[in-house]
Amino acid sequence: MRLTRRRPLLVAVLFCALAVLAARPADGDHAPGHGSSSVSGEVARLYEEAAKATEQYEAGREEAEKQRARAQELEERLDGERRETAALHEDLGRIARSQYRDGGGLPLTAHMLLADDPDQMMRGQRVVQQAETTLDQALERSRKAEAELARDEAEAAAAWKKLEERNEELATLKQDIEQKLETARWRLQGEADASVAAGACRGAVRLDQPPTGFTTRWVAPVETYELSASYGSGGARWAKRHTGQDFAVPIGTPVRAVGDGRVVKVSCGGAFGIEIVVEHAGGYYTQYAHLAAVAVDQGDRVSPGQWIGQSGTSGNSTGPHLHFEVRVTPEMGSAVDPVQWLSGRGVPL
Structure with a gap:
């Protein structure tokens, strides 16, 4: 496995807490959010203090x-x-x-x-x-x-x-701070599990996007990660073979769109738990599954590196990770090797 680190995982933890507390009510058949601005402000304050404490330490x-x-x-x-x-x-x-x-x-x-x-x-x-x-x-x-x-x-x-x-x-x-964030992280996962059980998403949590400054058209789906289950590997949890690449990351890690595209699916039920599917030019689709929260709605346009959700362990999952898949149709059953696909676009994992 290859380990890549570019930014402390603390950022992911903090933003997961932010997602727990700042979810807005969704439209239509989405269930209402439960966050409050006062607690959201507390999470933001903890984020600033944690970053400063780490730097000073x-x-x-x-x-x-x-x-x-x-x-x-x-x-x-x-x-x-x-x-x-x-x-x-x-x-x-x-x-x-x-x-x-x-x-x-x-x-x-x-x-x-x-x-x-x-x-x-x-x-x-x-x-x-x-x-x-x-x-x-x-x-x-x-x-x-x-x-x-x-x-x-x-x-x-x-x-x-x-x-x-x-x-x-x-x-x-x-x-x-980390103990408080750990509690918030599992609160987020608890709400995700409730959404999956109800089969209804809570709606997009519009996170503040950091400046990306990407000069490439394609990026990895998470910034800091460890690769786990790979494409084509066997296992009791899959009907045949694993159809994607798993990224072992803590709950709440920001999940990024790998390239320009349009959100064609946001779902909160089934084996994949909370998932997002994005359509890209050239007839390819990328899937981001087992999420704890989403930051986009169906129909949204996304850009390379944009945060579209946060990782979790919803659905048929044994632990916190992101399941990333590349397909030639929006639906499962048409997957291709995501590692080779990204590598061909200048993104080695």
């Missing part, structure tokens, strides 16, 4: 990683300074011990008078002075580095603690 995790890397870099730099200072201490200690053995306690004038080679003695004295100067400089650098590291470590520790606390808060917020 990920940003906090990224910043925490940077803080850890920075602290490690500082510690490594200070370790280098410490090793350099220790080496200088050792060098100076050897020089001092040598001086002591050679009478280093005498005044410099006495050394010059007693030395066999005063010039050599002076050169040795300059070496000692240079070593002492180098050591003093190294010690000063070490002290500054220690002080800088102490400040940076304190700042990093405070920042890290704050980030951890904030991330814990955001994680709790995300969990709370």
Whole structure:
């Protein structure tokens, strides 16, 4: 199976909740909707909060990683300074011990008078002075580095603690929102099951369409998915062979029209549960089945990527997924391989 992800599944969950609460009354023989604007506003608010919490949580995790890397870099730099200072201490200690053995306690004038080679003695004295100067400089650098590291470590520790606390808060917020959305998602499915049992659709839930910006004529029926049962596969739930391609997605995932077309069927009964059939140019039809809600009515024109419904598990279904089918007539029994059909139109799955 090929896994494709382009947008978090949280969007699908949120919009499924929106569908539960914002369904409008349908015309004719459709049953009335049960949503309310106040609850719909609450779902929209949860959507905004969840998106913001997710963004902030990920940003906090990224910043925490940077803080850890920075602290490690500082510690490594200070370790280098410490090793350099220790080496200088050792060098100076050897020089001092040598001086002591050679009478280093005498005044410099006495050394010059007693030395066999005063010039050599002076050169040795300059070496000692240079070593002492180098050591003093190294010690000063070490002290500054220690002080800088102490400040940076304190700042990093405070920042890290704050980030951890904030991330814990955001994680709790995300969990709370997701629990509420999970409840809304199954409320949506409950209404879908009731519609299927009654054989009457509740009517289109006109979702706000996001800007698509598609530059292609054809798209996949869902944006984020995992392929499950394929075309032609066998199974006890099908009379002969599976006639479409299944996309394993959570309840409420926005389902998209794969191309330009006209809605020729919206049905809410039978093995396919809630389904939509769209007619396309060239004599082909696409079916979207086991939905939890529809966002179009029969006769509507649709464009590539337009949200036409939301996935579910209505009808003869073992779990949440979208059943996508391509046919040469509006009715079942004329299906072709949808994966090859889409691939031939530049949409690999």
